[in-house]
Amino acid sequence: MNLGNAVKLIRTARNIRQRDLAERINVSPNYLSMLEAGKRTPSLDVLKDLAKELDVPAGLFLMWDESERPSLKESRLRKVRELLVRIQAIYLGAEEDEFAAQ
Numbered sequence: 001m002n003l004g005n006a007v008k009l010i011r012t013a014r015n016i017r018q019r020d021l022a023e024r025i026n027v028s029p030n031y032l033s034m035l036e037a038g039k040r041t042p043s044l045d046v047l048k049d050l051a052k053e054l055d056v057p058a059g060l061f062l063m064w065d066e067s068e069r070p071s072l073k074e075s076r077l078r079k080v081r082e083l084l085v086r087i088q089a090i091y092l093g094a095e096e097d098e099f100a101a102q
Contacts, residue, residue, distance in 0.1 A: 003061050008036040010054045025049035059084050 011021055022032040025046060034040040042050065051058035063084045 002038050003042070004036040004038040004040075006061050007032075007050055007054070010056060010060075011036075014054060016054070021050075021053060024053045057084070057088050059087055
């Protein structure tokens with residue numbers, strides 16, 4: 001799965017229309033469509049905006065993108081995935097702490 005597929009998968013799981021997400025992150029619907037199709041690579045700012053709007057850590061997208069690179073050894077890729085899972089758990093735990101404090 002590439003980064004574009006990951007964005008589309010998360011977007012559709014969140015029931016967000018492509019047009020609505022594009023508007024929220026200040027890109028054209030055409031650009032977002034091309035990104036999801038793997039024909040465009042987002043800038044770091046767009047990646048951060050996507051992560052924020054889809055409510056996921058930005059590293060989650062990079063995990064999927066890295067899995068497409070054959071130069072990464074499987075053991076290294078597994079370590080990267082495990083690290084991202086830990087980071088995501090910390091991220092989600094921090095959100096729960098913030099919610100409980102309110």
